Amino acid sequence: MFNSIKSKLFLWFLVVFSILFLGLGIFLYYKLEDIAVGSIDNHLHAETQLLASLLDVEENRIEWELEKAQVGDYTVPFSGHYYQIALSNQVIIAKSPSLANESLPLPLEKTARILTIKGPKGEPLRLMNYPVRFPTRTIIIQAADSLADTYSLLRSFKTIILIILPVTFIISSIGVIMITSLSLRTLSGFSNRVSRITEKNLNERIEEKGVDKELLPLAASFNNMMTRIEDAFIKQRQFLSDASHELRTPTSVIKSYCDVTLKKERNKNEYEEALNVIRDASERMALLIQKILDISRLETKDILLKKEVIDIGAILNNVYKLMLPIAEENNIEILLNNGKKVDVSGDRERLTELFINLIDNAIKYNKKGGKVIISSEMENGFIIITISDTGIGISDEHLDKIFDRFYRVDKSRGEVSGAGLGLSIVKAIIDAHNGKIEVKSRTGEGSEFKIMLPINLT
Ligand code: ADP
Numbered sequence: 330m331f332n333s334i335k336s337k338l339f340l341w342f343l344v345v346f347s348i349l350f351l352g353l354g355i356f357l358y359y360k361l362e363d364i365a366v367g368s369i370d371n372h373l374h375a376e377t378q379l380l381a382s383l384l385d386v387e388e389n390r391i392e393w394e395l396e397k398a399q400v401g402d403y404t405v406p407f408s409g410h411y412y413q414i415a416l417s418n419q420v421i422i423a424k425s426p427s428l429a430n431e432s433l434p435l436p437l438e439k440t441a442r443i444l445t446i447k448g449p450k451g452e453p454l455r456l457m458n459y460p461v462r463f464p465t466r467t468i469i470i471q472a473a474d475s476l477a478d479t480y481s482l483l484r485s486f487k488t489i490i491l492i493i494l495p496v497t498f499i500i501s502s503i504g505v506i507m508i509t510s511l512s513l514r515t516l517s518g519f520s521n522r523v524s525r526i527t528e529k530n531l532n533e534r535i536e537e538k539g540v541d542k543e544l545l546p547l548a549a550s551f552n553n554m555m556t557r558i559e560d561a562f563i564k565q566r567q568f569l570s571d572a573s574h575e576l577r578t579p580t581s582v583i584k585s586y587c588d589v590t591l592k593k594e595r596n597k598n599e600y601e602e603a604l605n606v607i608r609d610a611s612e613r614m615a616l617l618i619q620k621i622l623d624i625s626r627l628e629t630k631d632i633l634l635k636k637e638v639i640d641i642g643a644i645l646n647n648v649y650k651l652m653l654p655i656a657e658e659n660n661i662e663i664l665l666n667n668g669k670k671v672d673v674s675g676d677r678e679r680l681t682e683l684f685i686n687l688i689d690n691a692i693k694y695n696k697k698g699g700k701v702i703i704s705s706e707m708e709n710g711f712i713i714i715t716i717s718d719t720g721i722g723i724s725d726e727h728l729d730k731i732f733d734r735f736y737r738v739d740k741s742r743g744e745v746s747g748a749g750l751g752l753s754i755v756k757a758i759i760d761a762h763n764g765k766i767e768v769k770s771r772t773g774e775g776s777e778f779k780i781m782l783p784i785n786l787t
Pocket residue numbers: 690691694695718720721722723731736737738739746747748749750751752753776
């Protein structure tokens with residue numbers, strides 16, 4: 330039953346309200362009783378003092394001027410205001426006319442005391458018993474006031490409290506329910522929006538204007554999440570269309586060669602030539618598919634890196650030797666500065682692939698007679714490998730996109746082979762090693778790729 334925020338809030342409100350209101354009501358009731366009875370007690374005290382002052386006791390003689398006290402309500406029969414004076418042997422020697430033939434119910438005590446008793450007509454009475462000690466005897470004075478008015482005041486107060494309590498409770502409950510419903514309406518609005526989102530309307534966002542302050546972070550996080558999902562979706566779609574596009578070229582080469590070759594009888598050389606072209610095209614396709622698989626496995630972390638302690642210096646030396654003939658073939662000078670031993674924890678094969686890709690690019694996109702410089706240094710627990718070239722460079726507008734899959738700065742640069750997947754693989758390998766890559770470039774002057782790998786041997 331209490332599995333909704335609204336009902337939990339309501340329950341909390343009910344408990345707090347009941348405790349507060351009941352506590353306050355009981356406190357006020359007893360406080361009021363205290364004040365009302367206290368004021369009666371004060372009056373009784375003053376009355377007994379007055380009566381005592383009117384008494385004159387000498388030896389066996391008792392005189393009084395009680396007519397001074399027989400005024401007002403004390404003269405009206407059963408008015409609720411009474412007094413009586415008794416000797417210590419319980420013999421009543423005087424009483425107020427308001428008592429008529431009755432007398433105040435004893436006890437007449439020799440100690441001063443104030444107590445609540447039943448009066449001559451059965452009504453509640455507050456009675457003060459006040460012994461006055463004279464040298465020869467003790468006289469007991471009793472004054473009493475009816476509590477009927479006080480009790481009726483307290484009853485009215487109780488009734489008011491009992492009416493106000495549920496009315497205030499109902500009004501406040503309605504307020505609580507309305508405020509929670511209004512606040513939660515935004516949340517159900519969110520949930521409606523979210524449930525309407527499909528891959529066709531990923532651009533839907535929650536309007537942040539007018540949303541309650543507490544719900545703003547939720548709306549903002551949701552919108553951010555949607556932006557990321559939308560980006561990922563667009564990239565995925567782009568990837569699919571790029572991949573199909575790249576695969577279409579070798580497929581159509583294969584198909585057209587098959588069609589042309591099969592049109593008529595061919596000699597051995599012609600068949601050989603056609604089969605060579607078809608083999609090249611299918612090799613290109615196989616390579617492309619391998620690269621695509623590599624990227625997606627690295628990105629989804631499907632491929633577990635074969636991590637071991639490896640010497641980056643040795644890897645750089647090997648790659649340098651491997652790339653030297655290709656550089657020479659292209660008339661590029663390649664230099665390796667500081668190929669010293671630095672142990673890191675990583676996947677030998679993947680890191681070799683990473684450096685081959687970057688150096689291959691530095692040669693491919695270089696100018697005749699250009700240079701490629703590979704250097705490494707240590708900094709704050711990282712090994713930083715820099716591969717710089719004096720090539721054609723990359724303009725700023727392309728710089729943040731070159732790591733995207735299938736992205737090539739200039740697709741019409743037909744003479745440079747590539748599918749635009751090399752740097753995506755580089756990025757995926759670096760990410761899998763918790764490293765970072767930065768690139769700086771100037772068109773016409775060259776580029777510099779900086780790879781930072783943590784030297785973490787665990
Ligand atoms: P590709 O197969 O086209 O080389 P990459 O992912 O390796 O794909 O590189 C993406 C693009 O970035 C390249 O097409 C090229 O335009 C640009 N690029 C990469 N490295 C360099 C470089 N060292 N100098 C200039 N441009 C580069």
